[in-house]
Amino acid sequence: MAVKSVEEYIETHPSWRKELESLRAIMQNTELEECIKWGAPVYALQGKYVTGIAAFKNHCALWFFNGALLKENTILLHNAQEGKTKALRQIRFEKGDKIEPEILQKYVVESIENQREGKEIKPVTSNKLVVPSELKAAFKEDKDLEKSFQQLTKGKQREYADYIAEAKRESTKQSRLEKIKPMINKGQGLHDKYKSC
Structure with missing residues (x-):
């Protein structure tokens, strides 16, 4: 069943409730618009996706859709699929990790500014259609x-x-x-x- 709201998403991940609520609070203190996309909370600026939050089995994460463009705030960023993912970056949290809004806010602010300036990494796609x-x-x-x-x-x-x-x-x-x-x-x-x- 697809979730219809961020509250519902958090309810379906009770083991990560505290972390997800903390990450959501950071997002709600920005100008970003909250919605559900791909079954998880996503935050957009003028219809362009900037960040998202998600819970997994062993960690939860704060996603940056064009995180590879971050220059000032990079130390916490991880590429979820090295060699495959070009733009997307995440900050992972495991049980017991402290979520520090004042540090994370800097990443979010830089991401918003990049989006406002129109900076983005376009996906590279092949033009040739190969029908199996x-x-x-x-x-x-x-x-x-x-x-x-x-x-x-x-x-x-x-x-x-x-x-x-x-x-x-x-x-x-x-x-x-x-x-x-x-x-x-x-x-x-x-x-x-x-x-x-």
């Missing part, structure tokens, strides 16, 4: 599916192609293919349900 063989085979069997796929934007086509191609096992590729067929026929993108704030 499983999807090509499905098109041969179902011409309406192929027609629906061709009517999608190039970005949505790439999302579906990558979704199939990234699966390691053939059984996973087939189950993903079955999942996306009705979505393609409806003209939906793979990630459409996550794209509204």
Whole structure:
């Protein structure tokens, strides 16, 4: 079930309640707009995402969507997926770590200023669409599916192609293919349900 509010998000993570509430209080003392995006609290400036908070099994985190651009406040930042993540950075908190608003506020203020100045790291995407063989085979069997796929934007086509191609096992590729067929026929993108704030 998708959460609809920050309060609900915090309720679903009781072991991190205190930390999440502390991080939220820092965000609420800024001009950022609070919303739920990708199932977690996110904070935006004029519709552009600046920060977010999230709870995981072994830690909770304060996220910076363009954290790689921070120059003055960097010592606490971590790249969650070294080699994959270009812009996103996080500050992690484990149980017992002290959350110090006066220190974290500096990171948030610099992030807001970067956003206000229009600084951002654009994702690098390949322009070439590679349709996996499983999807090509499905098109041969179902011409309406192929027609629906061709009517999608190039970005949505790439999302579906990558979704199939990234699966390691053939059984996973087939189950993903079955999942996306009705979505393609409806003209939906793979990630459409996550794209509204």
